[in-house]
Amino acid sequence: MADKPTAAVKEPLFHITKRTDISTWKKILARAVAIVAAFVLCGLLAMVLIPSIGENPAKLGRFYKCFIDGSFKTINIVWRVLRDLSVLLCISLAITPAFKMKFWNIGAEGQVLVGILAAEGIAFKFGGIFSEPVLLLIMLLSAVVAGAIWGLIPAFFKAIWGTNETLFTLMMNYIATFLVSFFLSLWITNGSQVMPKQSHGALPAIAGNANLPVIILTAILTVLIYVYLNYSKHGYEISVVGESVNTAKYIGINVKKVIIRTMLLSGALCGFAGFLIGAGINQSVSPTSVGGKGFTAIMVSWLAKFSPAFMVLTSALVVFLQRGAAEITSIFNVSGSLADIFVGLTLFFVIGCEFFLTYELHFRKSKQEGKENNA
Amino acid sequence: MLRKILSLVLALAMILSAAIVLASCSDETDSFKIGIILLHDENSTYDLNFLNGIMDAKAQLGLSDEQVIIKKNIPESQACTDAAEELVEAGCKVIFADSFGHETYLLPVAKANPGVEFCHATGTMAHTEGLANFHNAFASIYEGRYLAGIAAGMKLNEIKAAGQLKGEVPMMGYVGAFTYAEVLSGYTSFYLGAKSVCPDVQMKVQFTGSWYNEVEEKSAAEALIAAGCDLISQHADSMGAPTACENAGIPNISYNGSTLAACPNTFIVSSRIDWAPYFKYIINQSKAGEAIATDWTGTIETGSVVLTDVNTNVAAEGTVAAIEAATAAMRAGTLHVFDTATAGFITVNGAALDSYMADVDTDADYTPDTEVVKDGYFHESEFRSAPYFDVQIDGIELLNVNFG
Numbered sequence: 001m002a003d004k005p006t007a008a009v010k011e012p013l014f015h016i017t018k019r020t021d022i023s024t025w026k027k028i029l030a031r032a033v034a035i036v037a038a039f040v041l042c043g044l045l046a047m048v049l050i051p052s053i054g055e056n057p058a059k060l061g062r063f064y065k066c067f068i069d070g071s072f073k074t075i076n077i078v079w080r081v082l083r084d085l086s087v088l089l090c091i092s093l094a095i096t097p098a099f100k101m102k103f104w105n106i107g108a109e110g111q112v113l114v115g116i117l118a119a120e121g122i123a124f125k126f127g128g129i130f131s132e133p134v135l136l137l138i139m140l141l142s143a144v145v146a147g148a149i150w151g152l153i154p155a156f157f158k159a160i161w162g163t164n165e166t167l168f169t170l171m172m173n174y175i176a177t178f179l180v181s182f183f184l185s186l187w188i189t190n191g192s193q194v195m196p197k198q199s200h201g202a203l204p205a206i207a208g209n210a211n212l213p214v215i216i217l218t219a220i221l222t223v224l225i226y227v228y229l230n231y232s233k234h235g236y237e238i239s240v241v242g243e244s245v246n247t248a249k250y251i252g253i254n255v256k257k258v259i260i261r262t263m264l265l266s267g268a269l270c271g272f273a274g275f276l277i278g279a280g281i282n283q284s285v286s287p288t289s290v291g292g293k294g295f296t297a298i299m300v301s302w303l304a305k306f307s308p309a310f311m312v313l314t315s316a317l318v319v320f321l322q323r324g325a326a327e328i329t330s331i332f333n334v335s336g337s338l339a340d341i342f343v344g345l346t347l348f349f350v351i352g353c354e355f356f357l358t359y360e361l362h363f364r365k366s367k368q369e370g371k372e373n374n375a
Numbered sequence: 376m377l378r379k380i381l382s383l384v385l386a387l388a389m390i391l392s393a394a395i396v397l398a399s400c401s402d403e404t405d406s407f408k409i410g411i412i413l414l415h416d417e418n419s420t421y422d423l424n425f426l427n428g429i430m431d432a433k434a435q436l437g438l439s440d441e442q443v444i445i446k447k448n449i450p451e452s453q454a455c456t457d458a459a460e461e462l463v464e465a466g467c468k469v470i471f472a473d474s475f476g477h478e479t480y481l482l483p484v485a486k487a488n489p490g491v492e493f494c495h496a497t498g499t500m501a502h503t504e505g506l507a508n509f510h511n512a513f514a515s516i517y518e519g520r521y522l523a524g525i526a527a528g529m530k531l532n533e534i535k536a537a538g539q540l541k542g543e544v545p546m547m548g549y550v551g552a553f554t555y556a557e558v559l560s561g562y563t564s565f566y567l568g569a570k571s572v573c574p575d576v577q578m579k580v581q582f583t584g585s586w587y588n589e590v591e592e593k594s595a596a597e598a599l600i601a602a603g604c605d606l607i608s609q610h611a612d613s614m615g616a617p618t619a620c621e622n623a624g625i626p627n628i629s630y631n632g633s634t635l636a637a638c639p640n641t642f643i644v645s646s647r648i649d650w651a652p653y654f655k656y657i658i659n660q661s662k663a664g665e666a667i668a669t670d671w672t673g674t675i676e677t678g679s680v681v682l683t684d685v686n687t688n689v690a691a692e693g694t695v696a697a698i699e700a701a702t703a704a705m706r707a708g709t710l711h712v713f714d715t716a717t718a719g720f721i722t723v724n725g726a727a728l729d730s731y732m733a734d735v736d737t738d739a740d741y742t743p744d745t746e747v748v749k750d751g752y753f754h755e756s757e758f759r760s761a762p763y764f765d766v767q768i769d770g771i772e773l774l775n776v777n778f779g
Binding site: 052073074076077080181188189190191192193194196197281282283284286288289291326329330331333335336337 | 415416417418440443444445446447448450451452453457460461464475476478479480483553554555556584734737740741765
């Protein structure tokens with residue numbers, strides 16, 4: 001017995017190792033297959049859950065057509081897709097430096113919201129007093145400063161006292177939401193808590209297209225963040241702190257300074273996203289102005305493995321899914337929750353696919369095989 | 376194995392793409408279409424009420440599925456403008472939005488599309504914007520609340536006669552959403568209905584700062600019950616308050632629909648706005664090429680203000696007859712809810728309400744602009760459809776002033 005120690009070790013059902021040798025085209029194919037498989041499953045689910053399709057499976061074609069129509073039906077809709085994609089991309093870019101540093105900032109929702117609040121507060125109070133370019137500039141600055149402060153507070157506590165940034169940034173979201181309610185009560189004296197669309201402080205349309213300013217500004221930001229993360233000393237420091245705080249300390253990086261500086265940047269960029277939503281799209285603020293994009297952006301950023309270029313693709317995927325699902329809700333007159341199920345299901349497949357692309361499962365070989373191996 | 380799965384998936388994908396090419400998303404006919412924009416979906420009682428309204432109208436007018444396009448979960452933002460533009464592109468002749476904050480996002484689309492009619496519930500700007508194709512609508516729900524208040528007053532009289540009042544005077548509790556005219560108008564008319572049959576009644580109001588928050592509404596109702604209220608009513612959209620009442624055995628006057636099934640031992644009656652008459656009206660006017668009223672106020676007469684059946688197990692004796700009598704008097708024009716002529720019925724700091732300037736025309740500072748008390752009553756929902764009664768009258772105590 002003693003000379004066969006392997007028999008005493010209980011082998012688990014499966015174990016996981018990291019993949020190193022998977023080719024690029026295989027990765028692309030696997031992802032495409034995952035998305036197609038998810039769509040097939042969505043269709044099967046639709047047959048079960050949407051009565052009009054269940055009765056007449058021929059309508060399934062219409063189901064998929066609607067899913068695509070949600071993003072591509074008319075040229076105006078395509079512009080809106082690009083605009084929504086830009087906003088989601090902008091927030092994703094904003095949170096990326098902090099995440100790369102392994103600072104779990106789940107407070108983008110609040111940081112963007114205070115940005116919108118600051119910008120629209122300025123538009124509400126000073127619209128018509130300053131000229132439009134001056135007003136827009138003040139809105140931009142206040143949004144960026146507000147977002148930066150909202151990001152700085154948890155970073156400061158983390159750097160100095162080691163507080164948990166996840167809980168801290170989460171709680172800051174609630175404060176931001178109630179801050180908006182508070183100011184709406186203060187400003188909107190009829191008690192409705194609804195700020196009407198502001199007539200001042202809108203980003204000017206470019207060539208008659210009101211969506212273009214948001215799209216162009218985000219495109220520029222994407223390039224800047226790409227350069228910052230990959231080719232600047234700051235970007236390098238962020239990577240090192242993210243990989244190992246001790247290594248960073250050893251090579252003389254001031255970790256506290258990097259944490260605070262990066263969160264300041266992250267918050268400021270969230271504030272900038274708030275400016276885009278406020279001045280570029282809604283021209284108003286409400287407690288739900290961000291609508292969960294601050295959380296969706298975390299997934300967009302992760303799925304893209306913190307690469308700004310891939311983030312364009314992942315945010316496009318998310319916007320495509322959301323708009324397609326909304327179109328299904330409208331055309332088939334089903335509950336909005338069903339649409340959320342389709343979006344969730346597809347993302348589950350995509351995320352699952354990423355897991356299997358990164359890791360490999362090794363199942364325990366059956367006992368007979370084991371014996372043969374021993375022999 | 377992998378290859379098999381792959382080929383299966385690819386085959387399916389090819390079938391799918393073929394199906395997509397063959398199918399069309401909407402059956403292209405040039406018939407009439409109406410587009411509906413809802414703030415939430417059927418999970419909100421507020422939006423469900425509109426959804427039921429359009430479905431009733433659709434069934435009664437024989438419209439097909441393709442003729443009614445419903446966009447759900449549209450926030451009060453640019454998303455509303457986008458949705459309205461998409462409905463115009465889809466060929467809708469009438470577009471309806473259900474939430475107050477949609478208004479300023481609907482107006483630009485109305486300006487750009489004079490050939491399409493835009494109708495907006497609870498809004499305030501149609502009569503000042505001067506657009507021929509933009510309209511507001513609401514209902515005289517204060518009349519429904521008044522009638523429900525009568526049921527409350529009679530129940531209090533019964534409790535008083537049995538010597539089971541918690542305090543010196545009959546005390547009602549009211550869970551409100553915001554200190555907004557729509558809510559003030561609602562609870563004041565409810566209180567006046569009760570006062571019309573139970574003269575010494577008083578009321579406490581607790582605000583939640585949200586249109587839908589089950590936990591807050593429940594705890595507000597519980598606080599009111601603990602503060603000595605003999606009966607509870609509410610203007611918020613969840614089951615919070617009715618549930619608290621059922622648990623504590625306190626009678627409840629509900630809103631937006633019957634809660635009888637969940638609260639058989641405490642539910643008395645509920646008032647609500649039925650939107651089907653308005654939907655039928657705008658569809659018929661549009662089809663006939665006739666103008667839609669700038670401000671449309673649904674009434675008991677139009678079938679827009681409705682009460683559920685009275686739960687006679689809980690309600691006081693004679694409630695049904697009393698409500699019927701008051702309804703008849705309202706129809707005849709002899710009963711006005713906000714009656715300022717009868718001495719001592721409506722007082723503000725002890726004085727009669729002879730004059731009141733209401734904020735009817737919306738401006739940036741919400742300045743009062745119109746005299747609304749004349750001929751012995753406050754003229755609610757006459758100068759515009761949305762409520763503007765925001766007077767705090769004697770007998771009603773506000774426990775908090777909401778700020779979200």
